[in-house]
Amino acid sequence: MKDFRLYAITGEQFHPGRGMIEVMEQAILGGADIVQLRDKKSDKPELLRKAKELRELTRRHGVTFIVNDHLDVAIESDADGVHLGQGDLPIEEARKRIGAGKIIGISTHAIEEARLAERQGADYIGVGPIFPTKTKEDVVAPVTVSYIREVASEIRIPFVAIGGIKLSNADQVIAAGATRICAVSEIVGSADVKGTCEAFLAKLRNGRQA
Ligand SMILES: Cc1ncc(COP(=O)(O)OP(=O)(O)O)c(N)n1
Ligand SMILES: Cc1nc(C(=O)O)sc1CCOP(=O)(O)O
Numbered sequence: 760m761k762d763f764r765l766y767a768i769t770g771e772q773f774h775p776g777r778g779m780i781e782v783m784e785q786a787i788l789g790g791a792d793i794v795q796l797r798d799k800k801s802d803k804p805e806l807l808r809k810a811k812e813l814r815e816l817t818r819r820h821g822v823t824f825i826v827n828d829h830l831d832v833a834i835e836s837d838a839d840g841v842h843l844g845q846g847d848l849p850i851e852e853a854r855k856r857i858g859a860g861k862i863i864g865i866s867t868h869a870i871e872e873a874r875l876a877e878r879q880g881a882d883y884i885g886v887g888p889i890f891p892t893k894t895k896e897d898v899v900a901p902v903t904v905s906y907i908r909e910v911a912s913e914i915r916i917p918f919v920a921i922g923g924i925k926l927s928n929a930d931q932v933i934a935a936g937a938t939r940i941c942a943v944s945e946i947v948g949s950a951d952v953k954g955t956c957e958a959f960l961a962k963l964r965n966g967r968q969a
């Protein structure tokens with residue numbers, strides 16, 4: 760898969776009065792290079808409509824587009840891939856349905872899950888939740904930056920840190936070895952979405968030099 764640095768996930772509850780496409784376009788203009796549609800409320804037709812809009816936006820900007828949870832919506836909207844949770848369908852089955860050229864990402868919360876995801880052919884893993892977060896209802900206890908250190912030293916596929924990551928704590932995440940960051944509320948809930956993305960990327964760039 761095309762490498763990425765800043766992963767922006769939709770969260771419409773964080774920007775009342777502003778449209779999702781407008782907000783995600785600001786994230787992309789700020790440098791987000793992968794976008795995920797995460798929507799726990801909409802029904803299938805609504806999800807598909809949003810996925811198609813985001814597909815058009817991301818294609819126009821040359822940015823990777825992932826659909827959370829819904830493999831069928833990912834396929835029908837011609838997304839670049841799907842993000843699975845630990846309780847979702849197995850990677851092997853998802854791969855058969857979505858095809859070899861597409862991206863499969865999976866959430867992990869412990870090194871055993873990361874090892875398994877790598878063996879099963881995931882293209883990237885989510886590593887989290889690093890810090891407490893209110894964005895995800897059924898979230899597990901924070902894994903802390905020590906899990907980033909474990910993954911960075913052992914896992915070879917790309918990993919992205921997620922969960923409670925803010926501009927104010929991103930330096931800890933980067934110092935632990937993360938070279939890719941994912942955020943929901945800090946990005947889409949910001950009054951300056953573009954500036955927030957630029958600030959995350961500046962931190963990631965500085966971290967690489969450190
Ligand atoms: C990049 C990334 N990492 C982790 C998640 C969480 O996925 P999951 O565990 O399936 O939980 P939900 O997002 O479905 O609530 C993610 N979506 N993206
Ligand atoms: C969607 C999600 N997945 C997580 C995981 O640990 O797998 S944490 C999380 C929520 C991230 O939202 P925020 O950046 O607002 O904390």
Ligand SMILES: [Mg+2]
Nearest residue numbers: 827828843844
């Ligand atoms: Mg999920």
